[in-house]
Amino acid sequence: MTPAVVARVAGTSGEREFLDELIHHGHFLPSGEPGVYGRGMTFEDVRNRFDNLVTSVSTADSPETPRFPPIIPKRTLEKAGYLKSFPQLCGVVYSFAGNEAAALDVGERATRGDDWSHHLSTTDVVLVPAACYPAYPALALRGRLPGGGSTLDLGGCYVFRNEPSGDPARLQMFHQRELVRVGEAEEVLAWRETWMDRAKKIFEQSGLDATLAVASDPFFGRGGKLMAKNQRDQGLKFEVLIPIASPHPTAVSSFNFHQDHFASAFGIQLHDGTVANSACVGFGLERITLALFRAHGMDVRHWPKDVRKQLWPKADGSLRRR
Amino acid sequence: MTPAVVARVAGTSGEREFLDELIHHGHFLPSGEPGVYGRGMTFEDVRNRFDNLVTSVSTADSPETPRFPPIIPKRTLEKAGYLKSFPQLCGVVYSFAGNEAAALDVGERATRGDDWSHHLSTTDVVLVPAACYPAYPALALRGRLPGGGSTLDLGGCYVFRNEPSGDPARLQMFHQRELVRVGEAEEVLAWRETWMDRAKKIFEQSGLDATLAVASDPFFGRGGKLMAKNQRDQGLKFEVLIPIASPHPTAVSSFNFHQDHFASAFGIQLHDGTVANSACVGFGLERITLALFRAHGMDVRHWPKDVRKQLWPKADGSLRRR
Numbered sequence: 001m002t003p004a005v006v007a008r009v010a011g012t013s014g015e016r017e018f019l020d021e022l023i024h025h026g027h028f029l030p031s032g033e034p035g036v037y038g039r040g041m042t043f044e045d046v047r048n049r050f051d052n053l054v055t056s057v058s059t060a061d062s063p064e065t066p067r068f069p070p071i072i073p074k075r076t077l078e079k080a081g082y083l084k085s086f087p088q089l090c091g092v093v094y095s096f097a098g099n100e101a102a103a104l105d106v107g108e109r110a111t112r113g114d115d116w117s118h119h120l121s122t123t124d125v126v127l128v129p130a131a132c133y134p135a136y137p138a139l140a141l142r143g144r145l146p147g148g149g150s151t152l153d154l155g156g157c158y159v160f161r162n163e164p165s166g167d168p169a170r171l172q173m174f175h176q177r178e179l180v181r182v183g184e185a186e187e188v189l190a191w192r193e194t195w196m197d198r199a200k201k202i203f204e205q206s207g208l209d210a211t212l213a214v215a216s217d218p219f220f221g222r223g224g225k226l227m228a229k230n231q232r233d234q235g236l237k238f239e240v241l242i243p244i245a246s247p248h249p250t251a252v253s254s255f256n257f258h259q260d261h262f263a264s265a266f267g268i269q270l271h272d273g274t275v276a277n278s279a280c281v282g283f284g285l286e287r288i289t290l291a292l293f294r295a296h297g298m299d300v301r302h303w304p305k306d307v308r309k310q311l312w313p314k315a316d317g318s319l320r321r322r
Numbered sequence: 323m324t325p326a327v328v329a330r331v332a333g334t335s336g337e338r339e340f341l342d343e344l345i346h347h348g349h350f351l352p353s354g355e356p357g358v359y360g361r362g363m364t365f366e367d368v369r370n371r372f373d374n375l376v377t378s379v380s381t382a383d384s385p386e387t388p389r390f391p392p393i394i395p396k397r398t399l400e401k402a403g404y405l406k407s408f409p410q411l412c413g414v415v416y417s418f419a420g421n422e423a424a425a426l427d428v429g430e431r432a433t434r435g436d437d438w439s440h441h442l443s444t445t446d447v448v449l450v451p452a453a454c455y456p457a458y459p460a461l462a463l464r465g466r467l468p469g470g471g472s473t474l475d476l477g478g479c480y481v482f483r484n485e486p487s488g489d490p491a492r493l494q495m496f497h498q499r500e501l502v503r504v505g506e507a508e509e510v511l512a513w514r515e516t517w518m519d520r521a522k523k524i525f526e527q528s529g530l531d532a533t534l535a536v537a538s539d540p541f542f543g544r545g546g547k548l549m550a551k552n553q554r555d556q557g558l559k560f561e562v563l564i565p566i567a568s569p570h571p572t573a574v575s576s577f578n579f580h581q582d583h584f585a586s587a588f589g590i591q592l593h594d595g596t597v598a599n600s601a602c603v604g605f606g607l608e609r610i611t612l613a614l615f616r617a618h619g620m621d622v623r624h625w626p627k628d629v630r631k632q633l634w635p636k637a638d639g640s641l642r643r644r
Binding site: 029030031032033036037038039040041044064065066067068069070071072073075076077078081082083084085087088089090091092093094095096097098100103104106107110111113116117119120121122123124125127134135137138141158160162164171172173174220221222223 | 351352353354355358359360361362363366386387388389390391392393394395397398399400403404405406407409410411412413414415416417418419420422425426428429432433435438439441442443444445446447449456457459460463480482484486493494495496542543544545
């Protein structure tokens, strides 16, 4: 591990304190690995309630709601250009395809806690790095887009990032509630704009101190600095930032204009045969849930009345029983 | 690939026909990789409805409902003894930790579709092979069990099996709805018995032709044959089998008595300090959904009235709107 990675895995004292509090209240269940936690019943209830809040807003778009598993073909990740930008974050699935003797050695080494990785080889699948990746090839397969393009609500998908961290808000796998719009540049940009307004309102109603700001992705290495600058200069990425446990506010939601990046890579065409544009909107559900606990306290029964009403609408009996 | 694997990936003609039908009706969205599919809106609706059916039955147990992500520490898989039994099915996450030059090579090779796996190294996480694996270390951390033990409903978790297949019912990642009972041997066995009865009823009400039978796990290699025989002889595993698209009925649900295997491995103690026993019940949600489409047809509007009533109860408006 580099010194930067060692520091990241240790976490700041504020991050450690918040993590301890989450564990103490049964919201996070430690696994022994940084960034990998089970979640308690109340945490999951809040996460699902916020997810429902997004659903109540997204229905206005009448989106299609397909669902994708957390793995995609390795070739899809390659075609999307992910490895040129974020090789450090990828997750490639390896498995065992050896003979009886090798299997025996794997079993014995595993029991002792010794390394058995030399017995493994790559499979053809990788973990999904962002919920929208599987959607583009699926859209392309259907042929040209209808007039007006397509809107997808992909639900809360598990995505993977190889970044073990002591910050409880930085998980190795988390639920990204993602929506995708594919069509002409103008309609795609207008849709992203609408969602920035919608998100602002959702976070306001949730009693969270949210700031919208231009942002960039964590591109790898020195060359990545230029890519990040270009992304900012062109306003391709915006994020909503909310204070959680880190010294600086944490990104909990992003609004991304891809231009024709994905449509070109996978061959998504408008109804007239020209290449489409795309945008996506993502909500990091665990981060938002953590922000809610941070802002309103560890016991949901003591959360502000307005926030509770928002997340547990009156019609639902569970509010009273809490 | 061995000849057996080549045949498995090709699938039987019945499996290919069923897969084509699923794709034609928008229930499965092909990714290009066998065993990896997106699912359409109707498929997901049915899957969630069946999941709700299990919930309506499981509430009688007043289970805790923690949730776990689809990755666990590699050490957890090792301690559970998984690699001694099923090395061929494991999924270990690899990633990139190289320098700028290596990253450049990864990007270029990936663009060309060339191999870049020599730049990858193992991380400390693996994919969850069965939904209950993360639950045991979490239970152990809480200290001794309360009198009467513990019951968990883990919801529909994504689990991974490295077995690419042309059979649409054999997915590389799928939702396993799993429930776990930890306590004394007798209470754990009685609970498993109760669930075999409950499952029989659920499948009957869903209009599925279900058979309960003693079963064994797919242990690796020649040595695995003896382990499978022991498992059968001791009645440790039962499965519900339903015809889907394969020549033989497909296992859609299993009922497993682990004796003290997991409790010993992770140190789960009864209230008196002796080692606990455990059992789990799993429903393969995609397989069950496929079985429903196979039995009742591709168009849910034409499903038998009784089955529709079961999955879309009257109280819910969505039945009428269908």
